[in-house]
Amino acid sequence: MKRVFSGARPTGKQHLGNYLGAIQNYVRLQAEYQCVYCIVDLHALTTLEDTRDLKQNIRDMALDWLAAGLEPQKSIIFVQSHVPEVTELHVLFSMITPLSWLMRVPTFKEKAKSQPHNVNYGLVGYPVLMTADITLYKAEVVPVGEDQIPHLELAREIVRRFNTLFGYVFPEPEAKLTTFPIVLGLDGKEKMSKTAGNVIELALSPEELTEKIKTAVTDTARVFRRDVGHPEVCNIYRFHKYFNPSQSDEIAQQCRTAQIGCVDCKTVIAREINNALAPFRQHRAEFAARKGYVEEVLADGARRAQAIASETIREAKEKMGLL
Ligand code: SF4
Numbered sequence: 197m198k199r200v201f202s203g204a205r206p207t208g209k210q211h212l213g214n215y216l217g218a219i220q221n222y223v224r225l226q227a228e229y230q231c232v233y234c235i236v237d238l239h240a241l242t243t244l245e246d247t248r249d250l251k252q253n254i255r256d257m258a259l260d261w262l263a264a265g266l267e268p269q270k271s272i273i274f275v276q277s278h279v280p281e282v283t284e285l286h287v288l289f290s291m292i293t294p295l296s297w298l299m300r301v302p303t304f305k306e307k308a309k310s311q312p313h314n315v316n317y318g319l320v321g322y323p324v325l326m327t328a329d330i331t332l333y334k335a336e337v338v339p340v341g342e343d344q345i346p347h348l349e350l351a352r353e354i355v356r357r358f359n360t361l362f363g364y365v366f367p368e369p370e371a372k373l374t375t376f377p378i379v380l381g382l383d384g385k386e387k388m389s390k391t392a393g394n395v396i397e398l399a400l401s402p403e404e405l406t407e408k409i410k411t412a413v414t415d416t417a418r419v420f421r422r423d424v425g426h427p428e429v430c431n432i433y434r435f436h437k438y439f440n441p442s443q444s445d446e447i448a449q450q451c452r453t454a455q456i457g458c459v460d461c462k463t464v465i466a467r468e469i470n471n472a473l474a475p476f477r478q479h480r481a482e483f484a485a486r487k488g489y490v491e492e493v494l495a496d497g498a499r500r501a502q503a504i505a506s507e508t509i510r511e512a513k514e515k516m517g518l519l
Contacts, residue, residue, distance in 0.1 A: 278498035
């Protein structure tokens with residue numbers, strides 16, 4: 197079975213965008229691969245200046261992953277900094293990575309623009325740490341969206357350079373291109389994200405979720421109930437596509453002919469989303485009630501990850517003449 201690695205920043209309680217994108221994909225991959233899923237807290241430090249919520253965010257994220265169907269018996273689920281070998285490999289790779297490779301990475305330029313007061317060293321080295329994340333576990337496959345392909349290509353270049361200079365240690369990770377649905381937030385404009393403040397969290401109660409949905413922006417051309425709508429520009433309609441596929445054509449037709457109003461349409465979709473999330477909520481409540489459960493899962497994941505990592509780092513250091 198090939199090994200997959202994927203990491204996600206600890207963003208706390210997960211939202212519908214995370215669920216329809218990364219999380220559902222993570223759950224599916226467990227059937228085909230040996231999966232290593234990492235909460236990359238060190239990466240978070242490249243942009244986080246206030247770390248007070250970090251610990252709680254890690255716990256919330258892990259809890260949501262488990263409730264959504266990540267299985268600790270099948271997958272290795274852990275926190276990046278709990279396996280310190282990753283920082284060692286990061287240093288080793290940093291010695292063979294030309295600065296020019298890192299300076300041309302588009303996300304570095306974007307971040308430097310968006311946080312000019314905090315263009316830190318970690319931000320430049322981000323792709324090197326990412327390469328260490330993947331290769332420490334000798335992962336062969338990395339699920340990526342199209343925008344992350346340049347990062348993975350850089351990781352492959354670093355791996356090739358290491359293997360050429362010192363001898364083969366690391367497989368070149370391959371991209372498993374995954375198209376994630378773009379889920380817009382409650383404002384109907386921006387991608388759903390905590391930063392944009394437009395999220396619908398998975399952990400909401402059914403009542404809270406219904407209330408949130410009521411506040412969602414729909415087709416702004418529909419001012420009165422009699423106005424015909426344009427489902428293709430409406431975010432609520434997108435949710436019908438994901439959560440109510442059997443009725444979505446009918447809803448579109450009723451919207452275009454003003455047979456259904458936005459209030460009723462939202463009531464229907466809130467009910468469908470609540471139905472879809474019922475098992476998630478049940479599992480979340482069960483896991484949250486088991487004192488220490490999440491911590492145990494993460495500790496066990498770190499132990500299993502470290503068993504692989506310590507072997508890899510030994511091999512790399514031997515090849516480099518450090519041992
Ligand atoms: Fe959107 Fe539904 Fe309103 Fe049409 S009826 S604009 S799909 S919320």
